[in-house]
Amino acid sequence: GQQLNQSPQSMFIQEGEDVSMNCTSSSIFNTWLWYKQDPGEGPVLLIALYKAGELTSNGRLTAQFGITRKDSFLNISASIPSDVGIYFCAGRTNAGGTSYGKLTFGQGTILTVHP
Amino acid sequence: GAVVSQHPSRVICKSGTSVKIECRSLDFQATTMFWYRQFPKQSLMLMATSNEGSKATYEQGVEKDKFLINHASLTLSTLTVTSAHPEDSSFYICSAINRGRGRSSYEQYFGPGTRLTVT
Numbered sequence: 174g175q176q177l178n179q180s181p182q183s184m185f186i187q188e189g190e191d192v193s194m195n196c197t198s199s200s201i202f203n204t205w206l207w208y209k210q211d212p213g214e215g216p217v218l219l220i221a222l223y224k225a226g227e228l229t230s231n232g233r234l235t236a237q238f239g240i241t242r243k244d245s246f247l248n249i250s251a252s253i254p255s256d257v258g259i260y261f262c263a264g265r266t267n268a269g270g271t272s273y274g275k276l277t278f279g280q281g282t283i284l285t286v287h288p
Numbered sequence: 289g290a291v292v293s294q295h296p297s298r299v300i301c302k303s304g305t306s307v308k309i310e311c312r313s314l315d316f317q318a319t320t321m322f323w324y325r326q327f328p329k330q331s332l333m334l335m336a337t338s339n340e341g342s343k344a345t346y347e348q349g350v351e352k353d354k355f356l357i358n359h360a361s362l363t364l365s366t367l368t369v370t371s372a373h374p375e376d377s378s379f380y381i382c383s384a385i386n387r388g389r390g391r392s393s394y395e396q397y398f399g400p401g402t403r404l405t406v407t
Contacts, residue, residue: 206395215292215381215398216332261331274320274385276396278331 179262179279186252187287194260194282195246202264205238205245206276210259219260220247252286259283290316290386294399301372302407308368309402311382317362318384322396323355326379338365372406379403 179196186192196205204223208216220231222238222245229236235248245264249256262279291314301307311321319340324332336357337345344357356368365384369376383396 208398213379213401213403215294215383215401218395218397221395274322274396275334275337276322280331283329 177262177264177277177279179282181282182280183283183285185285185287188252188254190252192249192252192256192284193246194262195244196262196264196279197244198264198277199243200266201242202266202277203242204265205236206263206265207234207236207245207247208261208263210261210281212258216261249284252284254286254288257284257286290384290397292318292382292384292397292399294380294382294402296402297400298403298405300405300407303373304371306368306370307372307404308366309380309382309404311365311367311384311399313363313384313386313397316384316386318365318386319362320385321359321365322383323357323365323367324381324383326381326401328379332381335367369404372404374406377404377406 177196177198206221207219209219210216220229220236225238225242226240227238233250238245259281261281263276265276293312293314295310299307321338323335325335326332334347335350338357338359340359340362346352354370359365379401381398381401383398
């Protein structure tokens with residue numbers, strides 16, 4: 174089946190630093206998504222990318238859909254303590270039928286921000 | 289954004305009993321909902337796709353007779369863990385697709401999750 178390799182697995186940074194994480198796949202995805210999950214909560218959608226090469230920002234977050242459609246990265250600028258959490262990438266192939274909307278998730282990046 | 293709720297948020301049950309978890313889309317109609325399971329420090333694992341008015345589609349390795357899914361309305365899907373065992377203890381998360389206007393409305397919006405502990 175499809176797999177997403179997300180890296181790094183964890184990051185320990187100082188408040189104010191920039192963060193970068195990425196996901197790669199052996200197969201093509203038509204949509205890339207980035208979610209954040211706080212402890213004991215469900216994931217929250219941060220950014221959705223629909224077109225190869227697309228670069229999208231959401232406040233201090235910027236994500237890009239790789240031109241090969243097999244990768245994506247997420248950058249967080251000027252990190253703050255509330256950025257702490259687990260970040261997941263997810264890919265979708267836009268298949269129809271019973272596979273519609275199914276996502277493949279990366280393993281997650283655990284982000285710790287020291288004040 | 290779209291709001292999805294789950295009930296209960298936490299449940300403790302005895303081994304051999306059944307537990308029902310509800311997933312509701314609060315401000316939109318969801319023809320498709322998904323059920324995931326997440327173990328500590330791991331990613332989300334898709335269990336099944338729930339389509340309103342039809343049978344759920346289960347992922348390989350997920351026992352459909354053990355994890356019963358009912359999507360009886362456009363705003364409610366339920367997951368029943370039957371004859372629960374301690375190894376079923378996990379964080380269960382649902383999501384729903386809001387097929388409203390705009391590209392992002394086709395994305396999955398997740399509920400807050402249900403922590404199941406089987407003793």
